[in-house]
Amino acid sequence: MSAQKTKPAGILGAIAGLFGFSALAGVLVTVMVTPAIAITGMTASTSISIFENLPNFIELNRQVERNTIYAMQDGKPKKIATIFQQNREEVGWDQISEHAKNALTSGEDRRFYEHGGVDVAAVVRAAVGNTVSGGIQSGASTLTMQLVKNIFVQQALEIEDAEERKAAYQEAIDPEGFDRKLREMRLAISLEKKYSKQEILLAYLNIAGFGGNTYGIEAAAERYYKTTAAKLTPAQAASLIAIVQYPGLRSLDDPEHYGPNQERRDQILTRMLQDKKLTQEEYDEAIATPVDETTVTLRNPSNGCRSAHEYGRQWCDYIRKSIEDLESLGATPEERAANWARGGYKIYTSLDLNLNKIAQDSVWANANGREDRFRLGAASTSVEVGTGWIITMAQNKTFDDSPEAADQWTKSAVNFNTDKAYGGSNGFRPGSTMKPFTLLAWLKAGRGLNEVVDANEKTYDLTEFKHCEGPLGGVWELGNDAGESGSRTVVDGTVGSVNIVFAEMAKQLNLCDISGIAESLGVHSANGAELKDQNPSFILGSSDDNVAPLTMAAAYAAIANKGVYCEPRAVVKIIDPQGEELPGQKKDCREALDPAVAAAGIYAMQRAMANYGANPGDGIPIFGKTGTTDDAIQTWVMGATTKVATATWVGNISGEQNLRRISATGYWPFYADVRHQIAQPIIRAINAKYGGDQFPAVEPKFFNGANAPRVPGGIIGSSLDGARAALAAVGLGFNHGGEVDSDMPVGTVAASNPAPGSRVALGSTVTVYTSNGSQIGVEVPDVVGQSFDDARGTLSGAGFEVREVCVPADRGDEDEDEDDENGNGNGNGNGNGNGNDNDGDFGRVVAQNPGGGETAKPGSRVDVGVLRESC
Missing domain, CATH: 3.40.710.10 (DD-peptidase/beta-lactamase superfamily)
Structure with a gap:
């Protein structure tokens, strides 16, 4: 603005600006012991008082960064999601191209390595310039002062309350704020005292905004060039640094910004050449590189679970909602959430x-x-x-x-x-997937898989069920999904998922024992509540328990x-x-x-x-x-x-x-x-x-x-009614399997399956068999003295099997045996008149077993001894 066009109000503002910056210069001269500019004692004393009352403590804290979530793919970690409030990834000094560092110092603060946080000469020059312009148009900000400003901007952005956040942000960026500028200078000096130039430059490159929600040189390199900060070329580095002062005008996310960005980029490249930070060849190549769609490769950052890997979006959300459980992120849920919000974490998942x-x-x-x-x-x-x-x-x-x-x-x-x-x-509602908890409670109580329970549909009086907190009331009408009836073993009831089987089991247990088993295995309602076990329908997964x-x-x-x-x-x-x-x-x-x-x-x-x-x-x-x-x-x-x-x-x-x-x-x-x-x-x-x-x-x-009953031994020989009663007394079922051949009295129990003394599951059915009397003994006819043929006919007619046993003649009696020993007779008469008294007995029965008059089972064998001349 020319002097001729300065309005009265502008002149007053210029004077105020001149006075303000003159006073500031006095402060700087005095504080930095640099008597390069003459000032009045009054101005210096007053300014020093104001300056020293400002805060002088600030730190280079970690900035808000991106969080990343990983899953496993082919045995290796695979990034599936990026979550951030600000798209930033802090990097180290060696992870940033020298061209980016040089572009920053040449473009924004050429005497960065010479001043102590405030460039006094630049302040005086700015004061004069502001006097001419009639307002604060130039603040002579060093990189260190800009870093202070960015720190306050970041602090403002982290305020949760929207109105407070807006006010703090406006204060941090106020272009007319003399107090802000004075504070920045004071804090810039304190930063320079505490941190090295390298630390300050690195902090700036990591904190600076590069348009929209992109912060830090690494995120900017990825977003605008699909590369890393370490690989930035001179043209790319200068183009990114061109953004930092006016991102709304020069950011590369809008093609309309390409022209202003290139103009500022070329200025930075020229300064880099002048500062001998580029060779002529490097400069020529960079200047010849356009800023347009051929060089800018915009990559929209994927933020949040909506943008996560196609096969990991729900998982991403689950991890995000599990953050407050991760003890490594902080001592309390609140601290964990705050650290996650600040970001910079890599979460590797299963x-x-x-x-x-x-x-x-x-x-x-x-x-x-x-x-x-x-x-x-x-x-x-x-x-x-x-x-x-x-x-x-x-x-x-x-x-x-x-x-x-x-x-x-x-x-x-x-x-x-x-x-x-x-x-x-x-x-x-989990339905029958809840039934195994009743099964497990049943087994824990010592009951058996083969135990048999009623499976017939029925209406229950809920007082039949036991609960640890007292009796229940009401009725429960229950049926089976497939209309099953009769009785079932517990195994069969589980395989068929028969509702009544599990209700009958639960009736013999305590409902609290069943819910206790389920809860010990981690079962709970999705809202975190305990199971509603005062309604027995919970055992079937049909109550109000939603899991x-x-x-x-x-x-x-x-x-x-x-x-x-x-x-x-x-x-x-x-x-x-x-x-x-x-x-x-x-x-x-x-x-x-x-x-x-x-x-x-x-x-x-x-x-x-x-x-x-x-x-x-x-x-x-x-x-x-x-x-x-x-x-x-x-x-x-x-x-x-x-x-x-x-x-x-x-x-x-x-x-x-x-x-x-x-x-x-x-x-x-x-x-x-x-x-x-x-x-x-x-x-x-x-x-x-x-x-x-x-x-x-x-x-x-x-x-x-564990307490399975045995089949009573006393049922053998009892009547059917007696056997039924004896089995019922020990909790076993009764079935008549029909008659069997037996020598026991007709109609009495002759056998059982399982056999008496066997241990069987409670409720099992024992099949009993009654005697048909077919094996009761009959008298054996006496056939001694009969011919073998007559004896066989007699015995067969009586229902016996006959076997001949040969008796040699020389063993007919003891006297004949003795004569034989004396050689006076051989006892083997052949019926031919050889002088043997037994010759006429050959072929006759001389003995039998069982003997005549004894009893034996019909069909059993009778051995008959038949006298023969020789055997």
Whole structure:
């Protein structure tokens, strides 16, 4: 502005400006012991008083940076998300190109290495210039003073209250603020006393704003040139430094800024040449480089979980909501949140991207997020057995927490896999996936897998159920999903998921014992509440307990882990802003269940899983349980090996659509079966990577129960009514298996299966057999003296089997034997008149066994001795 055009008000302002900067110069001269400018004692004394009353303490603290989240892919960390309030990544001195450092000093503060924070000559020159202009148009700011200004800007931006933040920001950048300028000078001097020039220059390059939400030279290099600060060329470095004073005019995120940026860039390059920081060749090449779309390669920073890896968006949100649990980030949840907000952390997590891709693709393929007839939801998550590491987390809705996504059914900010605190889900009724907790409580109480209970549909008086807090009241009408009736063993009831079987088991236990088992395995409502066990329907998963898939996966993992529960965890390690490695989430395991009880429960659930479509049938031992709530509103399938447990849910996000009555294709599979189509490829892929071992053998006592009764021995020989009563007295069932051949009286119990004395499960049925009397003994006819043929006819006619035994003649009697010894006769008469008195007895019966008149069983054998001349 020319002097002729200066208005009276402008003249007064200029005078004030001249006086102000003259006074400031006096302060600087006095404080810095530089008597280069003559001033009056009064001005110096007054100015020194003002100057010394200003704060003189400021530090180069860490600035707000980006946080990054990593998953595992092919055994290596893979960055899946960047989260920041300001797009900044602090870098070290050696990570910045010399061209950037030189462009900054040549462009912004050519005497940076000569002054002590305030360039006195520049201050005086600015005072004169401001006098001519009639206002504060030039502040003679050094890089150190600009750094102070940027520190105050950053402090303002971190204020939570919007109005306070705005006021502090305006104060920090006030272009007419003499007080601000004086404060900057005072603090710049203190910085120069405390820090080296290198530290100050590095802090500036890391704190400076480069347009929009881009801060620091590293983020600027990435955003505008897709490179790093270390690789910046002279043209790129000068172009970035051109932004810092006027980012609204020269930032490279708008093509309209290319011209002003190049103009300032070329000025900086010229100064760099003049300062001998560029060779002529380097200068010529840089000046010839245009600032346009051929050289600027704009990369929009991906910030937040919406911009995360396609297969890690829900996971990103889960990690973000778990920050306050990470003890490595601070002593309190508030401190952890504050440190995370300041940023600079690298979070390495347990998610397996390879497996999660399979999980996510399976969910998307089978539970279309575009389904618009009802609010279809689906989710699947897997937990490593023995560690608690979460390795997959997928759902059918794309994560999007923008306000616009609220009305789009294909998107959701809610993570269906987690509790409300970690993703906003209220959870879902678990259905029959809750039944194994009754089974485990049954086994823990010493009861057996083979015990038999009634399965007939009925109405219960709730006073029949026991609860630790006192009696219950009301009635409970309960049926079976498939209309089962009769009796079932506990194993069969588990395989068939028969409701009444589990109600009968629960009736013989205490409901608190069942909920205690579940809670020891980590089961809780998604809102963190305890199970509502005062309603016995909780054992069937049909009460008001809504649980998250992650909760159920961890519970089944604990059963597979021989009863040891491990809290689910996700963060493996953390790298802090200084590059130090910090611990991730610690392994937190506890013994929740007797290993022997767990093994017995697995035995029953293995047989159930054998019938499920979710079973990949790959030879890896696996157990599990399905769950379907009333009217198939929610459906589940669980599967667990010795290595990994997977929970899969398909159901209504809201509303009550029966999934058995609606299909995505118009025919099979209905949505009630989709859980199996989702889970099978996930489990197969996990098994292929992790494998699995055989489950522990079941201790024999768990088959029949620790107090299994024995079949009473007294039932043999009793009547049917007597046997029935004796069996009922020890808790065993009765069945008449018909008649058997027996020598016992007709109609009496002759045998049983199992046999008397056998230990059998309570409620088992014992089959008894009654005697038909067919084996009762009859009198054997006396046939001694008869011919063999006559004897055989007599005995056969009486119902006996006959066997001839040859009796030689020389053994007919003792006298003849003695004569034979004397050579007076050989006793082997042949009927030919050889002088033997027995010759006529050959062929006759001389003995029998059993003897005549004795009793023997019909059909038994009678041996008859027949006299023969020789044998």
